[in-house]
Amino acid sequence: MEYNKPIPIIDNDSKIYWESAKNNKLLIQYSKKSNEYFLYSKQLISNIDNNDIEWKEVSGKGKIYSFTEVYVPAGPAFKEETPYIVASIELEEGARIISNIVTSKKNITIGMKVKVIFDKQSEELTIPKFKIDE
């Protein structure tokens, strides 16, 4: 079936995230100097330069920082799976990333532990999503 949802406009700050997801790996950026992880935009304590940044594989474990259960979808492509959950996940390594929580559970709460899964949509796109880690 054709994938009709929005496709990421991949750039230099996200390329390795999406590329590594195709191999079922979760990689985000890391600053050697400040010893902090981040994805895309830096919210680091120290000033860093590009030479300081490398991509590193992370555990894929974290907890829900915040979330919303969506009842009015972001366009017709998401209609079929509505309601669905979008969350900001705080990884064990400290960075926050936004993705879906795939679960049949009700009563999702902030602070719940989650674990990455890889949802292959096509040869070009695999989306890192999360499930509740029991």
Add this chain to the structure above:
Amino acid sequence: MDREPCIVGVSDFPLEDRGRAIGKHSELSIQKHCALEALRQAGLKLSDVDGIAVAGMWGVPGPGLMQPNVLVEYLGIKYPKWIEGTNIGGSTFLLHINHAYQAIKTGVCDTVMILYGSLQKSNMSRNLGDRPAAYSTQFEVVSGLPLPVGAYAMAAQRHMHVYGSTKETLAEIAVSTRAWASLNDNAAFRDPLSIDEALSSKPISSPLHRSDCCLVTDGGGAVIITTHEKSKNLKTKPIYIRGFGECNSHSSINYMPNMEKLEIAEHSSKQAFNNTGISVKDIDLAMIYDSFTITVLMTLEAIGFCSYGEGKEFVKNQNTAPGGNFSLNTNGGGLSYCHPGMYGIFTVIESARQLWGICGDRQIDSPVTALCHGTGGVLSSSTTLLLSNERE
């Protein structure tokens, strides 16, 4: 020459049928109508205008990327000395006023016109899912986060978790705002709303319901600012710009430092109050951008009308409704009066009218000082203005 900048004219576009612009209009003719109306109120002519600020969401991609050029051509303004077209979301127009203040005060220009127009309801150009998955928002757009509501929903969820606010807290704001709208002839939604009706309205993106979300309407507005010297010969009493501040922090909600705290509003309001001798206790009217009920709750706390986490007590028992202890969003807000996409300019229009004492049924008792606050993007940008009918 007394160059102290002051507001001398305002206007908003008349609406009918739940927020549709009356008559046949384009986004440009709406702005022309508002411009001429605000100039007429002040007793000025278009040829007096030598500075222009405009922002909106029309004409993009296309000429709308350079809106000041379009408006100067369309209105035939010759030749502006000061031009402003920054767009930081719905908070933008307060930022335009901040910058206009500085330009007028320092002698760059004398009379600035700030303009806004939208036909998003008539054109059905608003939806939750048409944004490109680009830059830092690529992850949330791919995940189907409806924007902007889903981002505000995540902030609300976080605020409830950290501070114990509830859906009832948010409903208090929806209901009190509707009560103000019922006193405004130009408000799109004037029928009474109860707490129970608010709580049982359609769920949109948890924990937010329909009644927590701003309207989708057409609309437009204009604000005219000139020097105190020039204001002496005009028809309105000058409204003084006593303080202003602006701040921003992120583009995607995921990069908001603490999702439960609107820290940028703390910064912009501190800047605004700084060295004015005015404190939050002196504010007679707060016009706080209510894109969503949660926006109001977080802004009240960040500005310091109450401390962080105390907003739920502050808005309880219809404290901010007509007859309550605190006058908030007396035009009926973006929740019930109008929300053409970028609402910020209406906080200024209503404040000026309240300070002039021309608000009819919804007029509050002899206000001296009003606070306007704009929020743009997804809690991304904050702008604060302190307005007063007293100079000192």
